[in-house]
Amino acid sequence: MQVVCCLLVYEISFPRNPEGSNSTATWKSHAFLCVVVMAKQYDVLFRLLMLGDSGVGKTCMLRRFTESEFHPSHISTIGVDFKMKTLELDGLKVRVQIWDTAGQERYQTITKQYYRRAQGIIFVYDITNEPSFQHLVKWASDVDEYAPDKVQRILVGNKSDEELGRQVTKDQGSKLAETYGMEFFETSASTSSNISESFTRVTELVLQAHKRDEDNLLGSLDDYLENAALEEEIGSEGTDDNTKNTCAC
Numbered sequence: 329m330q331v332v333c334c335l336l337v338y339e340i341s342f343p344r345n346p347e348g349s350n351s352t353a354t355w356k357s358h359a360f361l362c363v364v365v366m367a368k369q370y371d372v373l374f375r376l377l378m379l380g381d382s383g384v385g386k387t388c389m390l391r392r393f394t395e396s397e398f399h400p401s402h403i404s405t406i407g408v409d410f411k412m413k414t415l416e417l418d419g420l421k422v423r424v425q426i427w428d429t430a431g432q433e434r435y436q437t438i439t440k441q442y443y444r445r446a447q448g449i450i451f452v453y454d455i456t457n458e459p460s461f462q463h464l465v466k467w468a469s470d471v472d473e474y475a476p477d478k479v480q481r482i483l484v485g486n487k488s489d490e491e492l493g494r495q496v497t498k499d500q501g502s503k504l505a506e507t508y509g510m511e512f513f514e515t516s517a518s519t520s521s522n523i524s525e526s527f528t529r530v531t532e533l534v535l536q537a538h539k540r541d542e543d544n545l546l547g548s549l550d551d552y553l554e555n556a557a558l559e560e561e562i563g564s565e566g567t568d569d570n571t572k573n574t575c576a577c
């Protein structure tokens with residue numbers, strides 16, 4: 329676990345006597361050393377972004393996940409909003425900052441500015457609203473254009489509790505996810521079904537990608553150090569014995 333050590337040194341001086349020396353009457357405290365050891369609240373921080381048409385239930389999903397609450401009213405998100413949550417994954421405290429974007433077209437200029445820094449994307453459609461499913465093509469192409477290449481994605485069909493109003497079959501959702509190479513979940517912010525599972529899964533995917541990046545980085549650092557050591561060795565061999573570089577024939 330990472331630990332932040334914060335060293336605070338206080339020197340409290342009271343007025344000196346005329347001779348300028350310390351006395352019992354005038355006292356000075358030097359050794360007021362305060363070491364504050366604060367445990368960091370998390371090991372790693374990731375940014376996730378929720379995308380999808382207005383009304384599919386992004387805000388409700390997020391509130392269900394972070395606050396275990398469900399509000400049936402629809403108050404459209406203006407621009408973007410975010411909530412935080414800490415998960416325990418692979419023995420790590422993973423803090424997720426989840427950005428809830430407005431689905432309305434008029435906010436797209438603002439919301440697109442958040443794609444660039446996302447490490448995970450949750451595409452959401454409403455299983456009772458076919459157009460929201462068809463519009464995923466557009467959401468996905470925006471992500472291709474504005475988000476980093478290695479961003480991790482999942483597909484979510486929300487409002488699974490509304491079976492009677494269903495317009496998009498589970499099979500359709502699953503096939504689309506397969507086409508895009510994403511994992512698929514049907515969720516309900518209302519009943520809480522699969523909410524935690526979907527947010528946790530996308531975070532796991534981001535964590536795995538993050539670990540791969542770290543391994544690659546360490547791998548290239550190892551290669552670099554090995555090559556540097558080799559070059560140094562060859563260089564020193566050349567200077568030790570000049571005859572080595574001389575043709576014997």
Ligand SMILES: Nc1nc2c(ncn2[C@@H]2O[C@H](COP(=O)(O)OP(=O)(O)OP(=O)(O)O)[C@@H](O)[C@H]2O)c(=O)[nH]1
Binds near residue numbers: 384401402404488516
């Ligand atoms: N039955 C049911 N209704 C839901 C569910 N999730 C959200 N809703 C309802 O759908 C409506 C829209 O939900 P929001 O979460 O505000 O939708 P949004 O995607 O954030 O909308 P924008 O902020 O406009 O992009 C609200 O009336 C919710 O109560 C769900 O799982 N089941």
